[in-house]
Amino acid sequence: DAGVIQSPRHEVTEMGQEVTLRCKPISGHDYLFWYRQTMMRGLELLIYFNNNVPIDDSGMPEDRFSAKMPNASFSTLKIQPSEPRDSAVYFCASSFGQGRYGYTFGSGTRLTVV
Amino acid sequence: SQQGEEDPQALSIQEGENATMNCSYKTSINNLQWYRQNSGRGLVHLILIRSNEREKHSGRLRVTLDTSKKSSSLLITASRAADTASYFCAFLQGAQKLVFGQGTRLTINP
Numbered sequence: 001d002a003g004v005i006q007s008p009r010h011e012v013t014e015m016g017q018e019v020t021l022r023c024k025p026i027s028g029h030d031y032l033f034w035y036r037q038t039m040m041r042g043l044e045l046l047i048y049f050n051n052n053v054p055i056d057d058s059g060m061p062e063d064r065f066s067a068k069m070p071n072a073s074f075s076t077l078k079i080q081p082s083e084p085r086d087s088a089v090y091f092c093a094s095s096f097g098q099g100r101y102g103y104t105f106g107s108g109t110r111l112t113v114v
Numbered sequence: 115s116q117q118g119e120e121d122p123q124a125l126s127i128q129e130g131e132n133a134t135m136n137c138s139y140k141t142s143i144n145n146l147q148w149y150r151q152n153s154g155r156g157l158v159h160l161i162l163i164r165s166n167e168r169e170k171h172s173g174r175l176r177v178t179l180d181t182s183k184k185s186s187s188l189l190i191t192a193s194r195a196a197d198t199a200s201y202f203c204a205f206l207q208g209a210q211k212l213v214f215g216q217g218t219r220l221t222i223n224p
Binding site for chain 1: 156159
């Protein structure tokens with residue numbers, strides 16, 4: 001298995017533009033998570049899905065953020081409109097069951113909003 | 115804050131020495147996990163210890179958990195240059211919410 005695949009690896013966009021981050025979880029994993037990492041706030045859980053259904057989106061900072069999981073092999077995190085304070089590294093992770101074997105993280109998308 | 119607190123924030127040792135990192139948390143947990151993050155990369159799961167376990171080993175890693183003190187430690191023995199990374203503790207709250215500490219930056223000097 002190629003692991004959790006995220007795209008793009010780097011994204012530079014202008015303030016106000018729409019940004020879409022993509023994630024392909026590990027086949028067979030039934031949980032998918034989106035995290036954001038910044039120096040100031042560390043790793044924050046934004047939202048997670050179980051069997052493609054959003055379970056907890058309490059970490060989504062604002063209505064400008066939305067996430068979807070249309071099928072078991074694909075998820076998107078969208079920011080519209082983007083702002084400079086959204087600059088961070090966004091990680092997708094997946095796990096099987098209750099996470100008893102740990103989470104598998106993707107390599108992340110480094111987002112810079114100028 | 116529901117996040118864990120890690121101590122120290124940064125640690126620099128000589129190759130071959132042992133490295134110990136500590137993590138404390140505030141609420142009851144189901145399990146506690148440790149992850150490594152190399153610069154510019156994603157997190158890699160190292161080891162998981164359940165709330166009813168007190169110690170666990172994996173290769174050069176040793177993890178302890180003291181639920182009465184709400185704390186855990188990660189020991190890396192015989193450190194190598196390749197161990198240079200940030201190490202995070204993470205604990206599972208509720209059904210499926212993994213909360214991370216702020217991390218310890220470990221530097222192994224050759």
